[in-house]
Amino acid sequence: MNEGTRRWRLTLGRYSSNNLGGLSGKDGQMDNTLEFLYGREYDRRGIERDRGPGSLDPTQMRPLKWLGKARSLFPDSVYETLQGHALDRYDLTDLLKDPKTLDELEPNQDMLKVLLSFHNRADPKVRDKLRQIANRVIRDIMERLHQDVRRAFSGRKNRFRRSNIPSAANFDWRATLRENLKTYDPETGRIIAETLRFNSREKRHLPWTVILCVDQSGSMTDSIIYSAVMAAILGGLPGVTVKMVLFDTSVIDVSDKLTDPLDTLLSVQLGGGTDIARATTYCEDLITDPNRTVFAVITDFCEGGSPRALLASIARMAEARVRLVGLLALDEGGAPFYDEKIAGQAAALGMNVGAMTPDKFAKWLAEIMS
Template identity: 50%
Template sequence: MSGADTLRRWRLVLGRYAEPETGDALSAADRRVDDALDYLYGRAYDRQGLLRRDGQGGGLDASQVTALDWLQRTRELFPQDVYERMQRHALDKFGLNEILRDPATLRALEPDENLARALLAMRGRLGADMQDAVRDVIGKVVQDITRRLRHDFVNALSGRRNRFRRSMVPSAQNFDWRATIAANLRHYDVASRRLVIERPRFNSRVKRQLPWDVILCVDQSASMLDSVLYSAIVAGILVSLPSVNIRLVVFDTNVVDLTRMAADPVQVLLTVQLGGGTDVGRAMRYCEQLVTAPQRTIVALVSDFAEGAPPGALLACVQRLAQARVRLLGLAALDARAQPVYDRDMAQRLAARGMEIAALTPTRFAGWLAEVIG
């Protein structure tokens, strides 16, 4: 790498205030890249009280362009992964809220989970003219996550493997290696010491006849944004499966039954009111009233277990449900990095009264449900 190229790279890294030391090291194309970087990361200088210098930069000052212009230019100048990272920085680090004030700008963003979280967190502060754009963006994110998760839930809950019935549909998870070896032993090649598989065998699945009642009880307090997003999507998947009857309940200090809209995760997300306190006991007592077949009912509590009310009512309710042989699953809240964030002391007290506690990703939750339904 030449000295001039090294100087050019350092100039782009350090920003406009390095120019007195580096000189005019940038080409016209580099200036476009520098302008786009400066529009976003130059705000760090501004926060420190360093004023922009007249004549420096290519005119991408916030007073001269819109956020949409910046987004379009950034998408053209940088690889997709870099563009998405800069978009996240604009929303998370530098508070470019003007990005979320214009429907055209919002639709120009790359839909991802970070953007969906930002929209859900500030939905109440967005104008009526933004609602359709918000729905469109969240809808795309929900579709993407659903596409990734649906297979896991359908496969886990569609039925247990039947080892006495063969399937013509190949599936890695249904592969029967014992039967395959037995059926193909005559094709063993002594010279190469290899078994030639002519006809692999697969197990079929038994469809469950009696569905389980699954009550998904979701904490919608302010700390639960990530869990609410995935819970709505999981409910939307479960409601389409014949092996379960899903009830969707959300709560803070109030309890709202959203079962009627469980098939539409986007509507659920646009309905929940993130914020307020937490009364887990009240929500669990409501779920207790929904139980009609205790031995075929699962109550899955998605929460950080930070009970805001006196805990006695919650603990007593959990104990009653456990004694009635309801399966109680406590799903600890996960943050955006899938790290568990919950009240461990309360989780232990719930576990002592019959609730199984785990911090699981949605994919692992699918497997847990399958094990319980058996």
């Protein structure tokens, strides 16, 4: 069996063996391990699986044994993916009921998402361990984002002052072109840049309020995680006040917990309906200086309440000159599902609507708050 066929055989599972051939040795163990997890797709669809003599049904392998097998058979990157799917997609929360099992897991964002829904049901003896894992994941996310946010808010470019400090972020390409026109080579059609120009930066004074209004429905879990982390980072900037509310059909104000993203996240009650209008109306009462306020609603705009009330709330804030942004996702990528009609109507009222990764959101904030 060539490598390409082998990979397809492992991907398609044991039901492809008639066409692609069987697997033995280590490949056979990998196949059985994948079947233990992804064979659940048949169960979800009401299809009875063929439990052959070599199969791995739940009576033959338990999640903890499967976890150890997966770790020994697959590279770390594949193992983390399997672990994430086991927890997030197939709800193998038995993996999280034993402190010894938790020590075997590799902390990552998929695990954090599961912990958010599992924490309240966890045995008290593992709850502290769950918090340790969650804090580690959050620290990793904060370390990745902190530098981007600090850079975005380090100061705006001043095109009238020059700097001797070379930096890609401060590079002034217009001035560099003007300065080096004399070195233009007509034969190659290129300018040889002998002198590079950079802008200096001015420190901002930021008496701003940022209000984060976050949909806590199940599909927005990544956005909630990044919102909590961004709130903690932004709240540490001088002159910036951050307020944050979570909503489904009710509203939870977590503004007093933002210094600890984990406390914020443990306030989340994933699932439920969606009443965006109720949340935006609540947030209007948090605004004291509209001209110095940024309102960011993180949602898919699938309004379960009154679209008219939602649009009226957005219109009032736009008229008061609040800076408005509708974030369709606040994670590091992915194609968000959203209600195009309501999102389009919100954009027509003056709200900046789009999908932004956290670093782009930070840059957007820095620009409008300059």
